[in-house]
Amino acid sequence: MSSKHRMRAGRAAGWGALGAAAVALAAGAGCGDRDPFWSQPVNFHTTAFGLDGAVALVDYPADRVVTLVPDAEQRLSVRAFPAGTQILNVAASPDGRQLLVLAAGHRAKLGDPEPDQPPSLTIVQPSAGVAAPVRRIDLRFLTDPLSGLALDPGGRWAVLYAGSAGADSGAFVENPNELVIVDLADPSGAPVAHTLQSFGGRVVRLTFTPELALPGGPRHLLVVETDQDLSLLQLEHPETPEITVPLTAAGDTRRLAPAGITVDDGDPARDDDARIGIRLEGDPGLVMLQLEASATVNGFRPTVNISDAGGVPSDIAFVRTDGGLRLAALVPSQSQAVLVEPETGAVAAVALPAAYRRLSLVTAAAGGGAAGTDVALLWSGDRTTAGAAFWELGRTSGAPYRSVEPLAVAGAIGAVLDVPPPRQSLKVLAAASGDAFYLLDLATRTTSPLLAPSVGSAGLSLSVSPLGDQVLSFVPSQATAATVDLGSAHPRSLLVDRPVSGLFEVARADGGRSLIALHDQGDVGATVFDAETADSSKRRLYAGLLLEEGTP
């Protein structure tokens, strides 16, 4: 071979090598993109819901809901449901059959590979046998999303409003008085937007009333509390203008805000005596609205009575005494309760043995109601006042109450948990100290203490199984969990290998029940037990649940 040929061959080899290197480099670097899902962080903090037959995890960064459905062998079936881009708010329906997910959607700019997606409300129904487990309600008419979500305890309506997300919701300009009412019972019905006539307030809280007998027919009302007034809107007819009741009297320079409301339908035979009681932030005033017949477009109008409780009320409820309906209010600063006569506004004070701050009516379960009078359970709601008491609201010897009967509870009660049927005669009293709880039998008015002295300052997280058979307890971020059978008060500790972030009891399709303890490390794990036995030798551990395939 001549030298010229050799040189040519050498050059050819060099160029060939460079070409091959270029091809290999192109192949090795940046030859494809993966789904952005895998680069999303995991942000899992208490965003788990116990639903009917499943536990649902809200995977915010991945815009989806992941359901965990247990079987008889403690295996978990994982399904993922897309829930719209940028989840703003999530709420479970009271019956646990639906999870409602409000998403802001996405507005694609030029060149944005992610397509446009309008705001939406996604309803996930993971129960077995549901034909369409996901239903999406398009909220296209909302260019800017609303982040507040309130659900009707009856499960019929959902209301969207300007929530607390603020700038995080993606809205540039927000109307704090805008509501969107969604009738969940009407799959074909379009959401209805309604803007409250503004007097300068901002929506703070929404309350759905039960069906009230009102002039013009039975109605469900939406009570909208703003930071300065209160509005009443007919849910069946959201197009009807609402009624707004200012809470500050003319000439008063203060700006009184509602702190809580209570509703009573009154005499079932009358349609003009439904009432709404209102307590005020930092003010001793008690406002009572009676919804009387009127020739206005609503067919009713509120008449306002204001009474002085003698101190700032901490809780209110309509109660039935021997003397008839009263608005009861607890005034912890005076260690007393007051009973307000709704017609006259007359106030009767009742001395209490302690500065109780919270009350709930337990009439039926506590054996009251025979004479048409209520029984209330009083407790403190914080660490300041020890104990709890029953308050009989009958009248004896001229006193506007029969008795206040303290319970044998050593510490302060932080919360009272209801127990669903079949054990609705029980209440779970959570100690404010976080290291004990009590099973209160309303029928016998006895308490069974259950102590967890090793818990320390972390405090127990308590919940009652939706099946009404167990109290579920764990210490957040510790590998400690236990259940207490509500029939026998027998505690059973659960052997878990990772810190627990949630504990749920779920009814299985085979008729059994499973306990699912969630672990929020990594991509979320779970330990599944049979709830009948809580047998640790038959538990099953899962890790990386948010990594599962799981797409429906």
Place this chain on the structure above:
Amino acid sequence: MTSKVSKVSRVSKRAIKTALSLALVLAWGALGAAAAQAQEVAAPAYWPAPQVQARPDRTDHWQMSVGVRTTLLRDASFDRFSTDDAMAQLSSSVSHVLGSSGRLSLAAGLGVDLGSSGASARAATASLRLDRASLLVEARYRVHARAQAFLRLAPGVIHGSATVVDVNDSAIGSLDQTFVLPSVDGSAGVAFALVPASTVLGVWLIGEGGYGWARDQHLVLSQHLDARDQNKAGTLDFGTLSPRGAFFRLALAVSF
């Protein structure tokens, strides 16, 4: 976790860079040597010319290669294990010419590709190791004294291992699965000699592209627990992995 993955990625990239640098240095060196040799021959310094005894061209019977293979795996299940759909492997082979006819020759041999890919997948670290052993059948055509084209068919098996570390400090946070799959590669390439055919040892730069097929594998990862605890472990379903796709290989080979 992220740092671990980026470390894996860095090591992988460094290996590729090193191999390429080595190839280019060798190519440059060989070119330089050839040029120098050409200069020597081109300038006779005295008369009569010396008696030059030319060495006969080398007959290559054996070839051994080492290089980098990059496979594009577009499968969605692979996304957990890679940020760029690419699986880089250290690729080596040895082959022997079984027979030749003119410019055409037929060779057979063995190939081994070793490699893994890792990435952060949500809060976890996921890695997939794929090691392939294959039988090679290769038809070579010498287009030039220093250039060859070839076609290769390589049936073999893949030994795979998928691992996810969900929680680093927990025995139950690590899950894996191993599997064996049949595979077949079909490829074509070119080889350029970096030294003259008259040298004792041939040095080649090989570029190759083709398609590697392997059977689907359903990935169901399980936790690392003692046998007595295995029934307490739930599995992690990653769906079906299809470890097949186009591949490219850049290698250096020696022949003799």
